[in-house]
Amino acid sequence: MDTISIKTSARCQFVDISDDVVRRLTANGWQDGILLVYTPHTTSAITINENADPDVQTDMNSFLSKLIPVMKDFRHSEGNSDSHIKSSLVGASEMIIVEKGRPVLGTWQGIYFCEFDGPRSRKVFLKFIPSA
Amino acid sequence: MDTISIKTSARCQFVDISDDVVRRLTANGWQDGILLVYTPHTTSAITINENADPDVQTDMNSFLSKLIPVMKDFRHSEGNSDSHIKSSLVGASEMIIVEKGRPVLGTWQGIYFCEFDGPRSRKVFLKFIPSA
């Protein structure tokens, strides 16, 4: 298992961690299998989406915040139930195919850490399973 | 492969299955790898979220039921299309890192079976893949 450390700078933010993932694959000599990219935090998520136009992340972030707003009638006293709900809908992890030590992503895909209750210091866990 | 059996008691309910998962890891001697936690039912889901304050589950449940309501203009005659939609948005499974026979979760994370069309008798499938 390996860990990526991240510092986020806004309440809601998509951080492209694709390069960090590639560096950890190389450093660990992980060659062929699948990689679990996992957030241990309950107000964040991992997703795979377009890495070319940053407007996609902006649109996604602003849409999610309209769809799942901060609401006064939530019972959870920390006031971040919206962050927990986004976390469960986007999901705590993604699985990545690894071949020849590289992630097999689509042309326009990047791997994103989704911050929903920042700014905070965060960690992402990586667990590699070889395919043979 | 192993199975956890659950009885739910409401139409929509989050059931913490973390302790059941730990028990099955121990009983099977599963030590180091990843564990797939999978629901074979199409009106339920698996998620990972906060295990400290039960108000988080209450907020999530009530928000999801407002976001995806039971609607009269759904075509599916069983009248539970909302349950199927929640199932696909939250997702049929989660992957858990296992090290030294224990799930590697964040401090506040629990593993939840999400009932969206209960009360029912349900099963959760567990499949372990060793990392070496």
Added chain:
Amino acid sequence: MDTISIKTSARCQFVDISDDVVRRLTANGWQDGILLVYTPHTTSAITINENADPDVQTDMNSFLSKLIPVMKDFRHSEGNSDSHIKSSLVGASEMIIVEKGRPVLGTWQGIYFCEFDGPRSRKVFLKFIPSA
């Protein structure tokens, strides 16, 4: 790794790929483990849901398109931010249990490729990890 090729025929469409997955399991001799079913496209997703009544897919599709509409105030110039958002909420992949060369699905479960910006030619990547 193996690949399934798909041609979609509408902007939003759920394509049942369960039979394709079974055929690839057999052709590759994949017997016991987990199978990652992964879309390399950022305006599509993979989900597991009811395979009996096609009205479920119709309801899900029309509900998602109402929940996440094509909006004029999105910044992304390609005009398909709604497709990217659906992709992240439904998710880029699903994990399937495989035993004796067959997917271990629930009675009513099928594996679906979700097209959110078609019609297009698409690919689905399959990566198998043996359990022992």
